[in-house]
Amino acid sequence: MIVARVCLALALSAALSLHAQEKAVTNPVAGDPAAVREGASLFRGNCSPCHGLGARGGGRGPDLTAGRWVHGSSDADIFNTITHGVPGTEMPANDLEDSEVWAIMAYIRSLAPAKIEAISGNRAAGERIFWQTAGCSTCHMVHGRGGVLGPDLSRVGGARSVPYLIESIRQPSKELTTGMLDPNNHYGVPLEYDTVTVVTAPGEKITGIVKNEDTFSIQLMDTHQQLRFFLKKNLQQVSHQRTSLMPAYSDDMLKPAQLEDLVAYLESLRDE
Amino acid sequence: MRRAIAWLALLLCGGAPAQVTYQRLLGADQEPQNWLTYSGSYQGWRYSRLDQINTSNASRLGMQWTFQVTDLGQFETTPLVVDGVLYGTGQNDRAFALDARTGRPIWRYQRNLPDKLQPCCGMVNRGIAILGNRLFMATLDGHVIALDTRTGNLLWDVKAADAKAAYVFTVAPLVVKNEVIVGISGGEYGVRGFVAAYDAETGQKRWRFDTVPGPGEPGHESWAGDSWKTGGAPAWITGSYDPELNLVYWPTGNPSPSGYGGARDGDNLYSNSMLALDADSGKLKWYFQFTPHDLYDYDATQVPVLLDAEWKGRPRKLLLQANRNGFFYVLDRTNGKFLQATAFGKVSWAKSIGVDGRPILNPDLTSGPAGQRVCPGALGLTNWYSPSYSPDSKLLYVATSDECDIFTSSPQTYRAGHDFLGSVYVPDPVVRPTGALKALDPTTGAVKWEFKYFSNPNGGVLSTRGGVVFAGESDGNFIALDGRTGAELWHVQLGAAVYSTAITYQLDGKQYVVIPAGSALFSFAIVQP
Numbered sequence: 001m002i003v004a005r006v007c008l009a010l011a012l013s014a015a016l017s018l019h020a021q022e023k024a025v026t027n028p029v030a031g032d033p034a035a036v037r038e039g040a041s042l043f044r045g046n047c048s049p050c051h052g053l054g055a056r057g058g059g060r061g062p063d064l065t066a067g068r069w070v071h072g073s074s075d076a077d078i079f080n081t082i083t084h085g086v087p088g089t090e091m092p093a094n095d096l097e098d099s100e101v102w103a104i105m106a107y108i109r110s111l112a113p114a115k116i117e118a119i120s121g122n123r124a125a126g127e128r129i130f131w132q133t134a135g136c137s138t139c140h141m142v143h144g145r146g147g148v149l150g151p152d153l154s155r156v157g158g159a160r161s162v163p164y165l166i167e168s169i170r171q172p173s174k175e176l177t178t179g180m181l182d183p184n185n186h187y188g189v190p191l192e193y194d195t196v197t198v199v200t201a202p203g204e205k206i207t208g209i210v211k212n213e214d215t216f217s218i219q220l221m222d223t224h225q226q227l228r229f230f231l232k233k234n235l236q237q238v239s240h241q242r243t244s245l246m247p248a249y250s251d252d253m254l255k256p257a258q259l260e261d262l263v264a265y266l267e268s269l270r271d272e
Numbered sequence: 273m274r275r276a277i278a279w280l281a282l283l284l285c286g287g288a289p290a291q292v293t294y295q296r297l298l299g300a301d302q303e304p305q306n307w308l309t310y311s312g313s314y315q316g317w318r319y320s321r322l323d324q325i326n327t328s329n330a331s332r333l334g335m336q337w338t339f340q341v342t343d344l345g346q347f348e349t350t351p352l353v354v355d356g357v358l359y360g361t362g363q364n365d366r367a368f369a370l371d372a373r374t375g376r377p378i379w380r381y382q383r384n385l386p387d388k389l390q391p392c393c394g395m396v397n398r399g400i401a402i403l404g405n406r407l408f409m410a411t412l413d414g415h416v417i418a419l420d421t422r423t424g425n426l427l428w429d430v431k432a433a434d435a436k437a438a439y440v441f442t443v444a445p446l447v448v449k450n451e452v453i454v455g456i457s458g459g460e461y462g463v464r465g466f467v468a469a470y471d472a473e474t475g476q477k478r479w480r481f482d483t484v485p486g487p488g489e490p491g492h493e494s495w496a497g498d499s500w501k502t503g504g505a506p507a508w509i510t511g512s513y514d515p516e517l518n519l520v521y522w523p524t525g526n527p528s529p530s531g532y533g534g535a536r537d538g539d540n541l542y543s544n545s546m547l548a549l550d551a552d553s554g555k556l557k558w559y560f561q562f563t564p565h566d567l568y569d570y571d572a573t574q575v576p577v578l579l580d581a582e583w584k585g586r587p588r589k590l591l592l593q594a595n596r597n598g599f600f601y602v603l604d605r606t607n608g609k610f611l612q613a614t615a616f617g618k619v620s621w622a623k624s625i626g627v628d629g630r631p632i633l634n635p636d637l638t639s640g641p642a643g644q645r646v647c648p649g650a651l652g653l654t655n656w657y658s659p660s661y662s663p664d665s666k667l668l669y670v671a672t673s674d675e676c677d678i679f680t681s682s683p684q685t686y687r688a689g690h691d692f693l694g695s696v697y698v699p700d701p702v703v704r705p706t707g708a709l710k711a712l713d714p715t716t717g718a719v720k721w722e723f724k725y726f727s728n729p730n731g732g733v734l735s736t737r738g739g740v741v742f743a744g745e746s747d748g749n750f751i752a753l754d755g756r757t758g759a760e761l762w763h764v765q766l767g768a769a770v771y772s773t774a775i776t777y778q779l780d781g782k783q784y785v786v787i788p789a790g791s792a793l794f795s796f797a798i799v800q801p
Contacts (some may be wrong), residue, residue, distance in 0.1 A: 041682050044696040053698060097690070214747035215726040216763060240704070 010188055022262050025076040029102050031107060038108025042100055049060070054070060057160055060090050069216065078105055082152040110257070119162065119264045126265025129258055134249065136262075139225075149209060150193065150246060154238030157269040165263050169254065172244035184265055195245040197231055199237040211243060282620030292354055292402045294449050298515055305778040306402040307353040310399055310444040311658060312775070315578040316512035316521075318660040319735045320776045324783035325737035325798055330752040330761035334799030336784060340792045341366060346730075346771040347788045350399040350658075352407075353777040358420070358786070360398040360793065361444075365411045367419060370795055373779055375795060378543075379424035383411050389731070390438035390689060392460035398510070398656075398772075399444030401452060403472045410441030416470050418452075421800045428475035432456075432468060437688045439463050444510045448520060448551045450674040451478055455507025455522055459571065462502030462528040464690035465513075467520075467547065469554060483507055483524045483542045491541035501535035504528030505543035509573035509656045515587070517606060519548045519557055524792030525571035530650075531695020532567075532681045539564035544572045546593065548608060557745050558608030560629065565595045566612060568621060568679065569650040569697075570597040577661050577668060578605060579714065591715050594659055594720060596652030596669040600717045614717025616710060620647040643697075649677030649705070650697045651728070658732030658739065664763030665755045667711040667720060669741050673728035688786050709733060709743050709751075711758060721758035723751070732773030734785070742785055744770025750794070766794055 029035035043055065050061035057063035062070070081099050085093040086259045096104075121133040130136045156165070167174055176193070196211040198218065206228060208220035218238060219229045223245070232238060247253070254262065292308060301313040302323040305636050312609060322766025325333065335761050341347060341362035351360035358372040365383035370376060384748050390393070401408045404416045411646035414433035414556035419426060432454065433439030438461030446453045451469040459465070465483035484503035485491035495503055504527045511522035526787050527536060544563040549556060563570040577592040583602070591605035598619035602611040610629030612783065622631035660669045672737070677697040684694045699705055707725035712718070741755045746769045751760040765781075776785045785796045 037682055041680065041696050044680065044698060045693075053701070141657075177519075187596065213726055214765075215724070215745060215749055216765075242702075 005101050009237065024062070025074065027075045027079075027102050027109070028106050029099075029106050030075075032106060035103045036110045037107075038100075038251075039103035039105065039110075042104050043107050044123040046094065047104065048098070056109060056164060062159035063161050065113065066164070067112045068158060068161075070158050075105065078108075081108065113161075119260075119267050121260030121262070121264030123261070123268050124265045125258075126261035126263065129254075129262045130265055132162060134254060134262065147225060149221060149223070153269055155269060157267045162263060162267060163197055165266050169249045169259060169262065171248055172246040173248070176242070176244060193244065195241040195243055197237075197239050198235050199255070200230070201234055201236060203236070206246070210240075291404045291683045294403065294447070295407045297403070297447060303623065304513050304776075305350065305354065307775040307777050309352070309401065310446065311575055311630070314463075314513040314515065315449075315576045315661075317577060317663075318575070318658045318733065318773060319736075319737075320660055322436060322776055323736065323738035324777055324781045325736065325740055325752075325776075325785065326584065327740060327754050327761060330738075330740050332798050332801060333762050333764070333796045334763075335786070336795040336797050337373075338792050338794050339368075339370055341368075343791055345791075346394045346396050346473060346664065346699075346769075347791050348396045348398045348771045349788055350772060351401060351775055351786060351788075352402055353775065353786075354402060354421075355574065356779055357421070358777075358793075359400055359402065359407055361398070361399055361409060363791070364395045365397055365413075367400065367407065367409055367424060369421070369424060370768075371516070372777065372784070375526070375793065377736055379753060381419055381426075383413070383417075385411070385413050386435065386662070389413060389435055389440060389785055390461055391440045391442060391457060391689075392691070396442050396771075397444075398442055401445040401447040402406065403444060403447045403450065403452075406448065408445045408452040408472070410443055411444055411790075412440045412442070412751055414439045414441060416441070416445070416454055416475065417661075418472070418475060419482040430470060430475040432470075432477075433463075433466075434640070437461070437463065438690075439725040443508050445530075446510050446513065446520070448513050449552070453511070453520060453522070455509070455511070456525075457506050457508040459504040459506040459508075459528055459530060460691050460693060461524040461689065462591050462686045463502060463506060464501065464503060465505040465507050465524060465543075467507045467522050467549070467554070469551075474773070481547070481549055481556065482675050483545075483547070485541060489668040494538040494541040496535065496537035499540075502528055502692065503536065503540060503543065504530070505545075506571075507547075507573075509575060512576045512578050513551065514605060518551045520551050521576040522547045522549060523572040523576060523593070524572060525573050526566055526569050527685055529692045529694030530566070531679060531693055534683060536565075540566070544570055545596075546572060546608070547589065547604070547605065548735070548738040560598070560601075560608045560610065562593075562595050563599065564630065566597075567681070567695075568597075568646055568677075570595070570652060571656075572596065573647075573656050575658050576652060577659060579661060581714070583611065583715070590714070592661070592668055593666065594672075594712065596648070596655055597621070597631075598648045598653040598689060599631075599648055600668075600670075600712055601625075602630075602714065602717075612717065616670065616717065616719060617653045617708075617713055618647045618672060618676065620645075641678035643677050643678040645676055645700060647676035648673065649675040649699060650679070651675065651677075655730070657730060657771075660733040660773075661714070661736040662735040662741070662755055664737060664739065665711070665735075666712050666714070667755065669733040669734055669735055669743075669755070670710050671707065671725075671729040671743060671745075672710050673705065673707050675728055676700045676703065697778065699777075706794070707739070707745065709753065709754070709758070723753055723758045723760065730772075731770035734774040734776060736776060738783075742774040742776075742787070744771075744772070744774065744787050744789060746770070748772070748789060750789065750796075764796075766790065766792075
């Protein structure tokens with residue numbers, strides 16, 4: 001009898017909580033300027049390490065201003081994504097108050113574009129540009145093929161907005177991707193792709209992407225995609241450029257129409 | 273028969289090593305073979321008279337043993353060493369005793385902690401204090417406990433604060449006479465800070481000093497409205513003690529919420545202050561506030577260094593503190609009188625410190641849409657990790673962090689047990705933060721030398737009569753430098769960040785240096801070639 005009562009109570013409580021969830025499907029503070037401000041503050045503290053300061057994407061998390069919601073775009077979906085995380089990805093569950101989640105969502109929604117830009121380029125042409133004429137694949141990998149000096153772009157279409165992709169091609173140094181803060185070192189903002197030039201004792205100049213560095217040593221991948229390790233005491237100079245190693249593809253190097261094609265290809269790169 | 277019992281008693285108890293008495297704590301610097309208290313002595317010097325490891329042989333340092341705590345998170349302990357036994361604490365309120373020759377554990381203790389605790393910065397513990405056969409530990413669930421040095425068994429356990437409202441302990445206690453003194457953490461959660469003393473034998477509370485004055489108490493007027501109730505001013509780093517003046521010097525942390533001052537107009541006493549408390553009664557003898565009405569999280573929780581020295585031609589009892597706000601202060605510790613303050617790195621929030629000891633604020637702080645750029649950043653030009661003073665070089669060694677942060681600030685409603693910051697900050701994304709170990713001349717504040725770190729440090733400094741200073745840094749290097757010049761003598765990569773400060777001791781004629789890194793203790797001594 002006691003068991004039956006407990007079961008009934010459990011069933012009732014499940015029904016009630018289901019009801020509560022169904023009720024709370026829209027953000028009660030959507031568009032509220034105070035909530036947007038609070039959300040901005042919470043976003044900085046909780047989300048920006050992965051999604052970037054302006055929510056435009058960071059070393060680990062996708063751009064949240066692109067209006068593309070891979071895990072569902074309704075308020076209920078996004079609430080669920082923030083609260084429970086996304087299993088199988090680096091998005092963790094978050095122990096936030098409901099009101100805090102709604103505030104973060106009010107902030108994110110305030111950044112999202114009214115409409116998603118239409119892609120006018122030709123995907124197949126863009127694919128040829130990527131793999132052949134523009135040489136992108138020398139440094140970037142897509143689905144297991146290509147270089148390893150730059151970021152893997154296998155999922156870039158789902159993770160970055162079209163304006164971001166265009167900016168990354170035309171002005172790769174404009175916004176450098178910061179890395180996730182090292183859990184053993186919660187100070188500092190490491191760059192995900194930090195360009196460095198070292199000068200060896202005999203005077204050889206080697207440029208590459210920093211893989212690691214400390215007070216006494218530096219580990220980098222040079223432009224030939226070889227790993228190179230140095231003790232700083234054996235180097236004349238170590239200089240961090242704080243610019244991207246990727247060339248800026250100007251109009252001369254990549255005509256506007258070619259850019260559109262390339263973006264159409266990149267935009268098509270999703271998880272599947 | 274009676275004689276036989278007496279013999280048996282002698283046989284059983286006669287071989288026990290001498291216990292740590294208050295007299296031994298008073299003279300801790302006279303027995304450098306041990307490390308009896310958090311800073312090595314009551315003066316807060318973190319200095320040892322041992323000289324077997326010196327500037328001419330430090331390059332031959334080699335590993336002796338390691339001890340794995342087998343837990344995760346920042347390992348911030350300062351171990352104690354008493355007559356061959358090393359006592360330490362670990363993450364999640366672990367404690368352990370080791371054979372100091374081999375690192376082999378004798379006992380382990382783990383506090384049974386409730387599920388949901390709110391330490392701002394990890395489930396950390398910075399160490400223990402010892403008196404007699406008792407070890408004292410302040411725990412993350414707001415208790416003060418005593419463990420038996422021989423077994424790790426719990427001897428007493430008193431609740432000091434409510435962990436549900438985010439009152440937690442991370443501090444290593446300080447034993448003075450027969451009192452165990454502790455200070456609370458929770459400045460990120462709107463606690464009302466305190467320093468309290470407990471009877472070493474029974475655990476009974478002896479006194480408590482609230483670091484935020486209540487109605488009717490002096491200093492209460494420095495808080496607008498009810499803001500004092502959630503005013504912070506935690507006391508999370510171990511103080512120093514002057515037995516002659518019978519004063520405990522205990523530093524306090526930020527006002528809450530740390531980054532938004534709109535609802536707490538006033539100086540917000542006694543946040544970011546040095547308190548001089550009567551050791552017997554806990555009564556406030558004097559205070560000095562370094563950063564009134566703080567907006568940048570400039571806790572003054574740096575170990576106070578007590579020094580008797582000539583100052584402007586006459587001998588004076590000084591208190592030195594390289595403060596998180598970027599200024600190095602010299603105070604008269606008999607009365608709290610401000611003597612001097614000099615910037616020891618990049619500072620933008622204040623132009624200088626006036627003759628009255630108050631900061632002269634910088635009206636030209638640049639502010640953009642993303643926030644206000646302030647140096648030093650929220651983590652300070654230095655932080656809780658220990659400084660060290662060497663009477664040989666007459667220099668104060670301080671690990672420093674060269675970082676500016678972008679602050680944004682907004683009002684926040686207090687909710688018990690929830691973070692209460694009123695702001696967020698991010699490191700300046702343009703300039704990569706770095707760090708250094710700096711040697712300051714205490715009389716002038718001048719930086720005599722500096723050794724640059726690639727990253728900001730989280731570890732402090734140990735200096736020795738051998739002329740060697742030891743420091744660990746965030747990228748996992750443990751480094752030995754020449755204390756007079758800053759020249760590197762030796763380093764080793766330990767594979768994980770150092771979040772603490774080294775200690776040293778001597779056993780069987782061999783000097784050991786022990787440093788926590790990652791989740792392990794590493795022990796070094798001179799290895800013969």
